Amino acid sequence: MHESILEFRGFKYLKLSAWMMLVVVLAYALHQPNVGPPNGGTALGYALGTLGLGLIIWLAWFGVRKRRYGKGKMQLEDWLSAHVYLGLGLIVVATLHTGFQFGWNVHTLAYTLMCLVIASGIFGVYAYLRYPQRMTDNRRGQTLREILTQIAELDLKAREISATLGDDIHSAVMAAQEKLAFGGSTRRMLSGRDPNCPSHAALKRVGELTLGLPVSEAERGRALLALLARKTELADRVRRDLSFKAKMDIWLMFHVPLTFGLLASLTAHVVSVFFYW
């Protein structure tokens, strides 16, 4: 039975993270700094900072750990579930570490980057929970390669038919086949649409051209149109598939580089704080 990473082991890591947040919030509420307002430089501030730093390093280590599947005591699913929940808990730890003091400085930069990393991670969780099912539905249980193979197959059949239907139709079919390409710019891939889809254009064009076919060729024309319609539908399906895949990839384009920016700004934060103690 498949178990979502959110519900993993009966919400074990949600409970762990909730306890951590509770303890941290209570400590913050009860702590009275000797001098001045709550701040990252009080005893509790240092404690929260150390905890937050440890969490960030551990969370970032997930990027290494996930490449070593099957090693270590904890399953990768444990790691991922804990990564999600402790990552969410980090918001509380780090926010209380700031003592709600923000400014235009390297410290708030680190905090902002952390928030962006977590926000992109939240989207990632959404994407990983939502899109695989929708991808499967969209591909009707087939793999992407199978669909592409079917398209190639349809191309072959279409060529065979169009070769008997005059040069206009044949060249329209051939051009659509030569030009069809999936992917493209990131934005187009995310949209899941291609307004300049050659397959759509060919379907339209061939539809117009077959109207003028003599009766003897009309049936082949209809067969060709059926092939093109099928191909167009498969092409749309591929684009939707790529769109889901792009959405599942794009957040990592933020999550990972922002994490490295965060680690760097965290280094600057820690060094600068003790540099100008």
Next chain:
Amino acid sequence: MTILVRFVTRKKSGGVAHRDVTVDGDRARFGRSADNEAYLNDPRVPLYQAAIEVRANGVFVEGITGADVTVNGRIVGNSVLKLGDVIGIGPYDATLVEPPPGHAAAVTVELARAMGDDLSRLMGRSKFTIGGPIVSRRRLSWAAALVTLALFLIWPVAAFFNPARQPDTDLNRSQSWRPDMMWNSGEISNAHKPIAQQCNRCHTEAFAFVKDETCVACHETIQHHADPVKFKFAELTVQCEACHKEHNGALAVTRMDQKLCSDCHGPFREKAPASQLLAASDFLKDHPEFRPTVVADPLARKFDRVSLAATPRPRENSGLTFPHDKHLRPGGIRGPDGLEPLDCDSCHQMAPGGYLMAPITQELHCARCHELAFEPVARGRRLPHGNTEAAIAMIREFYSDAALHGAFPDPQAPAVVRRVPGGTRITKAQEREALAWADQQAAQSLEFVFTSRAVCGTCHIVTQTGTGAARKYDVVTPQVAERWLPKGLFRHSAHATETCQRCHSLDVTDPAKWRERVKDALPAFLDAMALVPSDEGALGPLKKAAQLLKQSPWAPGLAKPATELATQVATGELPMADGVRQAKRLAEDVVGAAWSDESGDILLPGVASCQECHVGDQAMISWSQPNNRLPSTCGTCHYFHTPTQGPMHPPKSAAQTQSVPGLYRSGGVALDGSLKALHSGIRVAPKRD
């Protein structure tokens, strides 16, 4: 029953190979899945595509799970087959052929459409993942990390170690932005705003706390807490940074928690037996009674520090006679313009700064009534205050001048003194007579001025030495405390919402004496009035008087009702008008009695008065007591840097720890309120051109 499935493969050489599969039963399925009877390993074939079935009336084909089936190129549903029909299964053609003997049906399966290069070309043209070699996650990650490190770490550090860097020493240096400003962890306090952009002014060394020398470079006179030679405590050698934290916003940077003090001052008697201070750890729960510094002997200028809780209650001997009650008589005091009601602020005005009350001077506050006249004839002449010799000289000069000038309007004076001025010069004998008279008059006048209760003696103690012509008078200079409690800071302006009486009337400062004074004045007045049913009717005015009293600050102390008075009025024994008059009179007496009648009374409230509003650092005293008092830590009233001590940094020798008594008496607060100058000890460098 069996079905023969023959897989035909055409070789490049032109030969034909085949492989036969005999299916037991009347049904053979075609598909990519291995459990199909006719298993076709090609990605273009669905897992389960079609099945042929031998029935009584022929061979049928049907799609499996909704897959399309084509027969001779047409999509069909369930369809009967005839020999030679071609079923399209992906790229394969399955043809129904004449079955060999022993088989119910036979199908040849042949790969009709070999996998072309359409697929590979389509895949070559397409892009299936976002990003690419230029904008890859790896590149972006490296870029993000390196740019961040370079901007926010390497640049500021490089600027710090730049040998060309000018040290920040000039307060008035024009402030230009520098990369280490990006490290600013929070707003600088207002006091340090002028140097807010000069990080290196305080952060002189890398990876080190801000050094004390850096602080005292400006705060050079900041005083020590206690004598570091006498009291060798590690706590007294803390760094500035332990108590003063910067980058926490515009307001103060000073540690104010109770623990700062109570750690040492709680168990103080054990910790520092050499000190005369008492232990204190919490203002409500553990704070000694106030011990004001009072004048014990104005002549010897002797001061005592005595607890207000001492029995008998301590008294002050300032050398001044001043009964408050006479001056604050309800209804007013007799002045040059008739009855003048006085109030506290007729004489006591807050000094600038709001901490202390301004000093009282004879000229400003007393002279209007106490005008220091010495001779009715000398109309308008007033003795100078505060200068005995000048006063004596003025008196002597006046009578000598009058004697020699003549026309003195006293029939008992000699003729020469009474003569019409001008005309012939007086003789030497006349002059001697006149001056003898003048000496005698002056002596009488001096005796009157200094020894009677009318002029100097009204307020002052006068000493006499010698007799006859050698008699000398001197007025003892009163010693009036500037601050009774110099070890604490009391800010009058912060208590402006309270009345003076709330803390300084006799019923608060010395309830025992006050009860003695009002004992006979108003027994049971209030309680009796409380029994009167309404404001209306015969007893209405009396009740009103009682209500006025109740609203007065003395009401809580008024315990004894004027039952008799009320009863007398109620029974008609006493006329109503007389009853009201007597009630008012009684009320006035009670009010008046709250004013002290002797200048020896120390009109300071005890610690309990302050505790009515102020508690220790915990506003909540207990779960049963509501939180309605001000949390006040030691730092609310006391300071750490003691004005009487020498500088805190650098550590000094015993010779430098001499305390400064004068400073002590004023507690470090200048009368003009310039507390800050002494408190922060800041020295600002003069502006440079």
